[in-house]
Every structure is written in C-alpha cells, then in structure tokens.
Amino acid sequence: MSTEYRCSQKWEVFMSEIIRVLSxxxxxxxxxxxxxxxxxxxxxxxxxxxxxxxxxFIADLHTLTTLDDPEELRKxxxxxxKDYLASGLDPERxxxxxxxxxxxxxxxxxxxxxxxxxxxxxxxxxxxxxxRKFPERVSLGLITYPVLMAADILGPKSFLxxxxxxxxxxxxxxxxxxxxxxxxxxxxxxVPNMMQDMxxxxxxDGQKMGKSESDNAIDINMPLEEIRxxxxxxxxxxxxRIRASDPGDPYNGCKSVYSVxxxxxxxxxxxxxxxxxxxxxxxxxxxxxxxxxxxxxxxxIPFQERRRELAGKDGYVREILHEGGKKARALISETxxxxxxxxxxVIY
Ligand code: ADP
Ligand code: TRP
Numbered sequence: 001m002s003t004e005y006r007c008s009q010k011w012e013v014f015m016s017e018i019i020r021v022l023s024x025x026x027x028x029x030x031x032x033x034x035x036x037x038x039x040x041x042x043x044x045x046x047x048x049x050x051x052x053x054x055x056x057f058i059a060d061l062h063t064l065t066t067l068d069d070p071e072e073l074r075k076x077x078x079x080x081x082k083d084y085l086a087s088g089l090d091p092e093r094x095x096x097x098x099x100x101x102x103x104x105x106x107x108x109x110x111x112x113x114x115x116x117x118x119x120x121x122x123x124x125x126x127x128x129x130x131x132r133k134f135p136e137r138v139s140l141g142l143i144t145y146p147v148l149m150a151a152d153i154l155g156p157k158s159f160l161x162x163x164x165x166x167x168x169x170x171x172x173x174x175x176x177x178x179x180x181x182x183x184x185x186x187x188x189x190x191v192p193n194m195m196q197d198m199x200x201x202x203x204x205d206g207q208k209m210g211k212s213e214s215d216n217a218i219d220i221n222m223p224l225e226e227i228r229x230x231x232x233x234x235x236x237x238x239x240x241r242i243r244a245s246d247p248g249d250p251y252n253g254c255k256s257v258y259s260v261x262x263x264x265x266x267x268x269x270x271x272x273x274x275x276x277x278x279x280x281x282x283x284x285x286x287x288x289x290x291x292x293x294x295x296x297x298x299x300x301i302p303f304q305e306r307r308r309e310l311a312g313k314d315g316y317v318r319e320i321l322h323e324g325g326k327k328a329r330a331l332i333s334e335t336x337x338x339x340x341x342x343x344x345x346v347i348y
Contacts, residue, residue: 021046022158024059024099027076028067031083032217033296034201034209036303037263038164042195044088046162054094055156055328056084061099061106062149065142066134081317083220086307091320099152101325104336109144109151111339115180116147116173125169150174154181154189155332161192165200166208185342188335199263204234206255220300221307227300228293231257237285244284250275257285257292264295 178189203209203216238253250258277283
C-alpha cells in the first residue's frame, strides 16, 4: 500500500507547532481487541506526546447509519467512554466528546458535501463493505458517511487521524475534500495524515475483527479465561497443520493467532521465536494460543481493573462529555465561521 499520503516524516519534524490529533469510534457495540490495538492504544500514545491537542469522540451520528435502538445507542456510548478512560485517556489532557454535542459538525458536512462528487462516494470500499453487511440499510446517511467523517476531521483542523487500516479510504476522502476546499476558497485546512503503522487485527475466524462481524471478536472486558477458551475453541490456525508434529506456516497459513502475536508479544525476538517454533513443529497450536492469551492479558488485565472502578460512574462520564463538548464546540465553531464566510453564507 502506498504510504505517500501518510505522515511521511518523523514526528519530531512537526514538533515545532502544536498539532491536532483526532479520532472517533461509533457506538455500535462493545469495544473489541481490534478497536483497542488499532485505535484506542494509539489515542493514548498521542495524548502522551508533547505538542499535541487530542480530540477523541464518539461518532453517535454515524452510529445511526446502522443502529436504530435508542437505548442501546445511549448505553454503548457511555460504556465506550468508560473504555476510553480505563485505557488511559485523561479528560484533562484530551478533549472527549460526542459528535452530536457539536451541531456545527453536521452543518460543516453540508458545506463540504457541495465539493464532493456523488459517484466517488458510491465506489468507496468502506461504503461497499457497509452495503455488503447491511444491504437493507442503504440510506442517504450511509452514502454521506465519509463526508460527515471529513467534517469531524476538518472541523478542528486535524493534522493526524489515528485509525485502523480499514478506515484509510475514508480519511483519504477527507484529504481530497480538504485539498478541493483549499483550491477553491483559499488555504483553510491542513491536509490530514494517517499513522504509518496502522494495523488490521484479525478476529477468531481470520477476517477483520469487528463489532458487527459474526462472533469473531474478543470483547476487551471479557475475563481472560473466557478469552482463552474462545481462542482455543474458535481461533483458526494453519488448516494444513493436522498433527502437532507437522510444521506450521505462521506467516501465510495461520489466520487468527500469529499476526496477533506480532502485535502483542514483547518484541521482535519473542515473535521470531514463536514463528520458528511453529515452523519446526516445536510448539502446538494450543500452546501457542496460550502464550498469546498470556500476552493479551498483560495489556487487558490492568485495563479491566481500571474499568471496574468506573462501574456505576455514569454521572462522572456525562460530566466529562459535557465539558468536552463545550471545548470541542468552541474549536470547531471557529472553523465553521471561517468556512461560512469563505463560501458566502451569512447568518442574519
Ligand atoms: P468496528 O469495525 O468493529 O465496527 P469501528 O468501525 O467503530 O469498529 O472502528 C473504530 C476504530 O477501530 C477505527 O479506527 C477502526 O479502524 C478501528 N478498528 C476496528 N476494527 C479493527 C481491527 N480489526 N483492527 C484494527 N483496527 C480496527
Ligand atoms: N468511521 C469511523 C469508524 O467506523 C468512525 C469515525 C467517524 C471516525 N468519524 C471519524 C474516525 C473521524 C476517525 C475520524 O471507525
């Protein structure tokens, strides 16, 4: 995959000015380990860097494209914010908010939609994927999904958007819209970048782990013994490795375990040891899954401990969202005033 559009220079190069980092997650269900590794861990990483303003939100408007149970939406939203906090997001250092608390975002979406050809939206891979999963839900909202996402990103003039690999086409579209706007109305938006090291965490069946996929996800709040049982029972490994004495193919044959080792083990040497043991039939799949679950536990057990402390603290979470919403709105409404002015819109 071309990396030309990603953050092509070292972070330090940008340290001379404050940069805005932004990302969001839909409230379609419980967070899984793919969300955790692909998105939330990076949110925390950028919060820790000097010279950043980080904005992390819940994309509740985007959630409406595929979820129409209001109770579930409200509940998922609060639970995900608790996951954010237990992962290490700090409302003193990051702006944590809901998309709907900034009405200027859908307003900006309308303005940006004037610069976006319709045909392109129908061919974008993320749209095709959503139609495949939800053929009965092809609404106007689903088609304009990436334009609303561009409004999320461009509203605070974000420079970096940490997301998992599946979101690349959507962020690319935001980049295109930023360039078109700048060309037509004068320099306004930084062209947002993606991380160089985006990941795609496989689920138990080897496909992308996802909230709405069929039973392939590891819920980050699941007890470790349950995670172990799920990997042992459902984790797809090299199907050509029939007996433990057969050598395995960790790189091309193992669908759900080896690539997660690469993401969670303690470094390259340990990962190589696992690959070599598999290639030499010195480790069986069950034992390999055991090592994996131990390493997953090193990340999830401390998270789950902090997460339990937030049980019953919904009021605290609402307060954070309220304060975060005010801060995000202040930033984004500045941009939207500038856009209105440049496009000739006057509010009388
Ligand atoms: P889902 O695909 O489970 O519905 P979202 O679309 O809400 O999850 O994704 C939220 C964030 O998590 C996005 O940045 C997305 O790229 C990331 N993400 C989701 N699934 C994975 C995965 N399997 N591997 C890596 N990142 C992922
Ligand atoms: N589409 C993203 C997802 O499904 C969620 C999202 C909405 C988002 N707006 C965003 C991510 C802006 C990054 C930036 O995961």
